Amino acid sequence: MLTLEGLHHVALICSDYDRSRAFYVDLLGLRVVAETYRAARQSWKLDLELPDGARVELFTFPGAPARPSRPEALGLRHLAFRVADVTAAKQWLEAQGVAVEEIRIDALTGKRFTFFADPDELPLELYER
Incomplete structure (x- = not known):
């Protein structure tokens, strides 16, 4: 039987890395765990953590399409x-x-x-x- 223990992370793709980093870190107060620029993908990956240990991962990808609706x-x-x-x-x-x-x-x-x-x-x- 599969036993899930909790939520580890949610991954989000953002359009403007600096703006999203400021929003999630400076405004919402998530703790930076790791920040990595992946040159081969021209992509940032920012690992953030909430006080309960759950994580949010922010990514950038060149040319990512916009969300179709909200x-x-x-x-x-x-x-x-x-x-x-x-x-x-x-x-x-x-x-x-x-x-x-x-x-x-x-x-x-x-x-x-x-x-x-x-x-x-x-x-x-x-x-x-």
């Missing part, structure tokens, strides 16, 4: 981050100039959540623990 394109719908207080997180992001949707209640769990976007318009969610 958020109902096939593939990853959104990336959700767990927070203690959705209201406080929303207010902090807005103070940093990030547009954040109104807080909603998950009808299935009763938990509060909201959405915002990364520099490439990838939908990101804040989900209250």
Whole structure:
């Protein structure tokens, strides 16, 4: 039997490495684990870590196509981050100039959540623990 132990990482392809690096590291506070330029691929790979050990990998690839629509394109719908207080997180992001949707209640769990976007318009969610 297969026993999954948790989520190791989510990989994202970004259009502007410096802008996305600043967003995920400086704004969201993810810790840099490794930063590698792969000359043969003309590509950056940035390994980031959240406090619980889950990782986000940022990649660049020359000529990567844009995401076709938000958020109902096939593939990853959104990336959700767990927070203690959705209201406080929303207010902090807005103070940093990030547009954040109104807080909603998950009808299935009763938990509060909201959405915002990364520099490439990838939908990101804040989900209250």
